[in-house]
Amino acid sequence: MSFKILSKCSHTRARRGQLTTPHGIVNTPIFMPVGTRGTVKTMSPEDLKELGAEIILGNTYHLFLRPGMEIMAKAGGLHEFMNWDRPILTDSGGFQVFSLSNLRKMKKDGVEFASHIDGSKFFLGPRESMQIQRTLGSDIVMAFDECTPYPCSYDDAKKSLEITTRWERISREQELGKGQQLFGIVQGSVYEDLRIKSAEELVKIGFEGYAIGGLSVGEPEEDMYKCIDWVTPVLPEDRPRYVMGVGTPKQLIEGVARGIDMFDCVIPTRLARHGSAYLSDGSTIPVKAGRYADDFTPIDENCNCYTCRNFTKAYIRHLLNVGEILGMRLVTLHNLHFFLNLMKEVRTSLENDTFDQLRQKFV
RNA sequence: GGUGGGAUUCCCGAGCGGCCAAAGGGGGCAGACUGUAAAUCUGCUGCGAUAGCUUCGAUGGUUCGAAUCCAUCUCCCACCA
Numbered sequence: 001m002s003f004k005i006l007s008k009c010s011h012t013r014a015r016r017g018q019l020t021t022p023h024g025i026v027n028t029p030i031f032m033p034v035g036t037r038g039t040v041k042t043m044s045p046e047d048l049k050e051l052g053a054e055i056i057l058g059n060t061y062h063l064f065l066r067p068g069m070e071i072m073a074k075a076g077g078l079h080e081f082m083n084w085d086r087p088i089l090t091d092s093g094g095f096q097v098f099s100l101s102n103l104r105k106m107k108k109d110g111v112e113f114a115s116h117i118d119g120s121k122f123f124l125g126p127r128e129s130m131q132i133q134r135t136l137g138s139d140i141v142m143a144f145d146e147c148t149p150y151p152c153s154y155d156d157a158k159k160s161l162e163i164t165t166r167w168e169r170i171s172r173e174q175e176l177g178k179g180q181q182l183f184g185i186v187q188g189s190v191y192e193d194l195r196i197k198s199a200e201e202l203v204k205i206g207f208e209g210y211a212i213g214g215l216s217v218g219e220p221e222e223d224m225y226k227c228i229d230w231v232t233p234v235l236p237e238d239r240p241r242y243v244m245g246v247g248t249p250k251q252l253i254e255g256v257a258r259g260i261d262m263f264d265c266v267i268p269t270r271l272a273r274h275g276s277a278y279l280s281d282g283s284t285i286p287v288k289a290g291r292y293a294d295d296f297t298p299i300d301e302n303c304n305c306y307t308c309r310n311f312t313k314a315y316i317r318h319l320l321n322v323g324e325i326l327g328m329r330l331v332t333l334h335n336l337h338f339f340l341n342l343m344k345e346v347r348t349s350l351e352n353d354t355f356d357q358l359r360q361k362f363v
Numbered sequence: 364g365g366u367g368g369g370a371u372u373c374c375c376g377a378g379c380g381g382c383c384a385a386a387g388g389g390g391g392c393a394g395a396c397u398g399u400a401a402a403u404c405u406g407c408u409g410c411g412a413u414a415g416c417u418u419c420g421a422u423g424g425u426u427c428g429a430a431u432c433c434a435u436c437u438c439c440c441a442c443c444a
Contacts, residue, residue: 029419036399057398095398103400116400147398185398216397244398251397273402274395290392320402328402357432 013259016350021139027260061093077137088140098147130174134161143171157189181208199234209240217290249282268335288320
């Protein structure tokens with residue numbers, strides 16, 4: 001068994017665990033920075049290691065289009081290609097079924113995409129996605145699903161779920177590389193019976209881990225928590241649980257409290273590039289705003305990241321304002337530091353069974 | 364010295380008698396962003412809460428009405444002496 005629970009919170013469903021992969025151990029609960037195209041934007045692998053990142057994401061759809069699988073195979077997989085020797089989780093392309101919905105047609109065995117780059121058509125289904133992820137050589141492979149949009153009628157959500165379940169069954173049947181673990185993805189929009197049914201069917205099929213998808217697509221935050229609450233009791237205790245695409249610091253804490261072990265989200269990296277920085281209470285400030293033009297204090301006085309130890313808001317705002325890349329890099333560094341450090345605090349609090357107190361800071 | 368072209372709102376630049384507080388860029392300001400078509404996108408950008416007021420090099424005219432037409436002046440640019 002590759003997943004081990006080390007300790008549990010006495011007040012919530014939170015657990016402290018360890019996931020073993022061919023490229024090392026992942027300590028959970030964990031936040032995974034997103035590196036869609038084979039890089040966490042503006043970060044070098046060295047940066048990520050210094051930040052304490054234990055696992056990052058890659059994306060099937062995007063890497064398939066560019067550089068393409070021929071080159072990826074020649075490179076010897078994504079780890080070799082990008083010089084990252086720690087674990088990688090690859091998304092299956094299921095999110096692109098949602099985010100690029102105007103560029104694709106649903107078919108029984110997958111999706112016909114018109115490339116967002118040049119419009120050329122190609123087919124991506126569970127078989128193709130598994131094949132690609134096998135070539136990528138990721139440690140954790142995601143089943144091919146449709147990330148259900150929101151809002152979504154019950155009937156549409158049901159239909160979408162049926163397709164997803166079918167695709168996930170096919171995903172499971174494909175042969176993967178040595179050591180690769182496959183995670184199933186629960187869908188069902190905001191409907192309790194669909195979510196539970198989805199989870200039950202996935203458990204029946206059997207996966208090394210279980211993800212909850214179709215969240216943070218516009219639904220109210222309370223609905224997100226409800227979905228997690230419906231699903232987790234159905235999922236096996238001894239397998240990792242992953243909420244995809246989530247979220248804000250508060251959502252991470254609330255997810256952990258509900259028994260979630262893994263998270264990924266573009267929010268810290270994207271906000272950084274767009275000029276917003278996280279403060280220790282989980283709020284953000286627009287560093288690029290003119291009001292910081294002559295503020296010679298760090299983003300966060302209490303933060304000990306490289307950015308805060310060395311640079312002022314005035315300087316960072318200047319860099320962002322004139323479009324210098326270093327600005328985006330420094331804020332990305334800071335935001336990722338905050339997210340990764342927050343999860344480290346979460347882990348420590350679970351070891352000491354003080355998670356409840358930490359949670360209170362983010363209500 | 365002569366001939367021609369030009370001066371527009373923070374900048375560049377369109378407008379060439381009413382529909383013009385004035386297109387479009389840029390810049391500035393604010394906001395959005397959740398398994399990344401995202402170093403992207405949206406809104407605002409003369410003053411005023413409104414009525415309205417003040418702008419298109421300067422001054423003076425023509426006209427019901429002028430950024431737009433006329434006269435003079437100032438400054439720029441090109442060519443010719």
